[in-house]
Amino acid sequence: xxxxxxxxxxxxxxxxALALVLVPIAGLLQHVPWHTLLTQVTSDxxxxxxxxxxxxxxxxxxxxxxxxxxxxxxxARTTFPGKAMVRAxxxxxxxxxxxxxxxALLFAFGAHGFAGEALAHLGVTLPFTTAGxxxxxxxxxxxxxxxxxxxxxxQADVRYEEAAATLGAGAWMRFWRVTVPLIxxxxxxxxxxxxxxxxxxxxxxxxxxxNLPGTTxxxxxxxxxxxxxxxxxxxxxxxVLLVVSLGILLGLRHRWxxxxx
Amino acid sequence: xxxxxxxxxxGCDNPSATHTNGGGGDRAADPLTGxxxxxxxxxxxxxxxxARTALLATHPGLAITNxxxxxxxxxxxxxxxxxxxxxATADTATMQRLVADGLVDVPRVFARNRLEIVVxxxxxxxxxxxxxxxxxxxxxVLEDPSVPAxxxxxxxxxxxxxTVRPVSLPLDVRSELLAVEQGNADAGIVYVTDVxxxxxxxSGVPIPDSENVIATYPVAVVRATTNRDAAQAFVDALLDGxxxxxxxxxxxxxx
Numbered sequence: 001x002x003x004x005x006x007x008x009x010x011x012x013x014x015x016x017a018l019a020l021v022l023v024p025i026a027g028l029l030q031h032v033p034w035h036t037l038l039t040q041v042t043s044d045x046x047x048x049x050x051x052x053x054x055x056x057x058x059x060x061x062x063x064x065x066x067x068x069x070x071x072x073x074x075x076a077r078t079t080f081p082g083k084a085m086v087r088a089x090x091x092x093x094x095x096x097x098x099x100x101x102x103x104a105l106l107f108a109f110g111a112h113g114f115a116g117e118a119l120a121h122l123g124v125t126l127p128f129t130t131a132g133x134x135x136x137x138x139x140x141x142x143x144x145x146x147x148x149x150x151x152x153x154x155q156a157d158v159r160y161e162e163a164a165a166t167l168g169a170g171a172w173m174r175f176w177r178v179t180v181p182l183i184x185x186x187x188x189x190x191x192x193x194x195x196x197x198x199x200x201x202x203x204x205x206x207x208x209x210x211n212l213p214g215t216t217x218x219x220x221x222x223x224x225x226x227x228x229x230x231x232x233x234x235x236x237x238x239x240v241l242l243v244v245s246l247g248i249l250l251g252l253r254h255r256w257x258x259x260x261x
Numbered sequence: 262x263x264x265x266x267x268x269x270x271x272g273c274d275n276p277s278a279t280h281t282n283g284g285g286g287d288r289a290a291d292p293l294t295g296x297x298x299x300x301x302x303x304x305x306x307x308x309x310x311x312a313r314t315a316l317l318a319t320h321p322g323l324a325i326t327n328x329x330x331x332x333x334x335x336x337x338x339x340x341x342x343x344x345x346x347x348x349a350t351a352d353t354a355t356m357q358r359l360v361a362d363g364l365v366d367v368p369r370v371f372a373r374n375r376l377e378i379v380v381x382x383x384x385x386x387x388x389x390x391x392x393x394x395x396x397x398x399x400x401x402v403l404e405d406p407s408v409p410a411x412x413x414x415x416x417x418x419x420x421x422x423x424t425v426r427p428v429s430l431p432l433d434v435r436s437e438l439l440a441v442e443q444g445n446a447d448a449g450i451v452y453v454t455d456v457x458x459x460x461x462x463x464s465g466v467p468i469p470d471s472e473n474v475i476a477t478y479p480v481a482v483v484r485a486t487t488n489r490d491a492a493q494a495f496v497d498a499l500l501d502g503x504x505x506x507x508x509x510x511x512x513x514x515x516x
Contacts (some may be wrong), residue, residue, distance in 0.1 A: 111444030128400070128428040200461040207407025210440070211405065217430075225432065228407035229335035 025242065032239055033232040040236035048214050049222035050240070056130065056218055057198035060137035064145045064194050069187070072149035073179070077158070091143045098140055102207025105136060107138045109208070132209035133216045135200035144197055145190040153184025155181065189252055200241065294322035298344060298493045300335040301327060302351035303433040304374065304410065304451075305347055307458045308511050309349070315507065316498050323491055331408045331433045332356075346492040349480040349499075352409035356479045368479035371499040372513040374452040375473050376410075376417055378466035378487060379459075381440050388466050391421040394448055400464045402437050402446040405430040410437075413474040414450035420472045421505065438463065452476060454512040475514070 007015075033040065040046065074080075075087055093101055109116045109126045119126065128131040160182060164174045180187070202220035209216040211225065219241055226234035301309045306329050313325045330338075332350035336358050337343055338497060348365060350356045350373075359365045380388050386399060394401050403425060404411030411430070418425055431437045434455050441444040442462045456465035480499055482492045498504045505515055 054319060106443060106445070107437075127440075127443075206432075207436075210402070211431060212427065212429050215428075222276075225405055225430075228331065228405070228432070229339065 028235060028238055028242070031231075031235050033235065036232060037236055037239070040233050041240060043233070045222065045226075046233070046237055046240075049217055049219050049237070052062065052130070052133075052214060052217065053199055053219040056133045056137055057195050057201075059134045060141055060198040061145075061191050061195045063134065063138045064142040064198075065187075065191060068142050068145040068190075068194075069149055072146045073153055073175070075146070076150045076153035090146055093140050094143045094147075098201065098203030098205075099138055099207050102136060102204035105139060105204060105208040109135070127208060128210040128212065128216060130209075130215055133205050133218060136204040136208045137201045137218075140201050140204050141194045141197035144193040148186045148190030148193065149183060152183035152190075155186075156182040192248050192252055196245055199244065217237075268282075292394050293320040293491045293494055295324070295488050295491065297323055297325045297346050297350070297488055297495060299325060299327050299347045299351040299495060300338065300345045301342070302332045302335065302409070302478070303329050303435050304351055304455055305329065305349055306435070307454070308372070308508055308513065311507050311511070312499055312504060314494070315503070318485050318494055320491070320494070325495070330404065333407050334432075339354035341509055342485070344485075345483050346486040346488050347480060347495050348483055349475055349478060350409070351478055352412070353477050353479050355409065356481065359481070363484065365483055368481035369496065369500060370477050370516040371480050371504075372478045372508045373516055374408075374454055374476040374478065374513055375454045376450055376468050376469060376476070377414055377456050378465055379438060379449050379451045379456050379463050380447065381441060381444060382461060382464050384466065386462050388448050390466065391418055391450075391468060391472055392423050394418065394425045394450075395423040400427050400428045400445070400447045402429050402431060402440045402449040403427040404437060404450075408432055408434075408478060410451065413476055416474045417450065417468060417472050420474075452512075457512040463465075477516075478513075 071090065075083065075090075080086075107113050108109065109119065109132070111117070111125075112126070116126065121170050124131075126135055156179065160178050161174050164178045169177065199218075200220055201218070202219065202224065205216065205218060205223055206224070211217050213222075217225070219237060221232050223237045223241070226237060266454060299309060299313070306327075308326050309329070311326055317325060328335075328345075332352060332355040335348055335350060336355045339348055340362065343346055348356075348359070349371070353368070353370075356365070356368050360368065378388055378391065378394070378470055380386065388394070388399070393399065403414050406412055406415060429440065429442065435452050437446075437449045438455055438459055441449050442459065448466075450468075453465070456463060480496050482489065482496060486492045499508070509515055
């Protein structure tokens with residue numbers, strides 16, 4: 001259904017809302033050093049950060065899938081005491097300032113933290129390591145996956161799984177051959193959003209994993225560091241992140257946003 | 262779309278125009294009133310909180326806000342028009358950027374600071390000097406070279422002839438202290454004042470004069486200040502006898 005011309009009292013705030021997002025982006029684009037862009041984007045520092053960002057964010061998605069999908073299934077298909085509480089806790093990183101997440105990770109998994117001390121006995125250290133950066137990104141981004149997949153499982157007709165069960169399929173087979181194909185769209189959307197969020201993670205990473213090129217200095221950290229010394233480099237890096245993020249959202253516009261344009 | 266944005270912008274302008282007259286009016290016996298925003302390097306946290314309290318004691322009409330960050334960040338903020346009245350950095354090079362752009366008055370050096378090695382309380386890894394930071398089994402954090410403390414630390418290591426492979430390059434001194442306090446790093450190079458302000462949470466290992474690099478702290482009034490008298494008073498208070506004494510008590514070296 002197409003509306004008539006929208007009233008001015010809606011049009012003005014709606015335009016302002018759009019401007020709120022577009023104006024900063026325009027400011028960034030205005031300062032892009034187009035003539036040196038290629039050299040900036042292909043410099044060693046940028047490529048190192050880009051490579052590390054890709055490795056960390058993909059690993060974060062893998063961890064989120066392995067842990068988050070079963071959790072989403074539990075939330076969608078089972079009842080247990082305190083389920084509302086569990087859901088609130090799992091989605092907490094969505095609203096928690098990432099720096100707070102980083103501090104919390106530090107106090108838990110740091111050398112003096114209870115989890116960190118336990119891991120130290122196994123010879124595992126997380127702060128200032130790439131594994132720590134993956135953990136920080138997973139912590140912040142996994143809720144996107146859990147929420148998307150839980151919604152997908154809820155919408156999937158449970159009778160397909162029941163039919164498979166009557167045909168003798170075990171729980172493992174039902175999950176892989178029936179549930180997963182049914183929820184494939186939300187799985188893809190959840191994974192893509194998780195990846196985008198992990199790619200952009202800054203606060204938890206710098207607080208918990210630190211800042212070392214090639215080990216924990218991901219793209220957003222490289223942007224921040226470059227801002228201190230090489231503004232053009234920072235803008236070039238920002239542009240790369242902007243293009244990637246926009247690409248993901250455009251690719252997802254049907255699935256996640258549920259809007260057909 | 263453009264028309265729409267222009268309309269929205271014009272709509273916003275009108276109410277703010279009526280507000281601009283409100284600020285400067287009323288001047289009581291104490292000429293120093295109003296807001297004062299002070300940007301200062303992270304290593305000045307304790308010193309400037311002290312200076313703020315001291316100035317407020319004599320000029321209760323002032324509302325002073327301190328904002329702490331790495332010197333580079335502060336300079337970038339002023340360059341981009343952040344509303345600040347006073348800025349103090351941890352080196353003259355960063356301040357020089359603002360001087361060159363004509364954004365600040367002539368800076369004055371109000372304090373100096375020595376470097377020290379920070380280690381866990383009691384120095385469990387037996388670090389005795391800069392040379393030990395090159396040991397392979399020691400986790401060392403060094404400030405990023407874009408931060409003054411990072412540059413000074415590297416200069417000191419160079420003088421000693423030691424190569425260090427840090428595990429992280431934090432962007433301010435406080436993050437570096439936290440890494441050592443929390444046991445995630447064994448050692449770092451910070452200012453003497455940072456070690457003393459951290460109290461029992463860390464220990465310090467002195468760096469001899471022949472290897473030490475002395476940090477120089479300049480302070481300047483921001484040209485765009487809307488409260489010049491108060492800004493100048495803050496700077497003067499840092500440099501007068503009492504201000505200097507307070508800085509020395511925190512471990513700074515008089516300029």
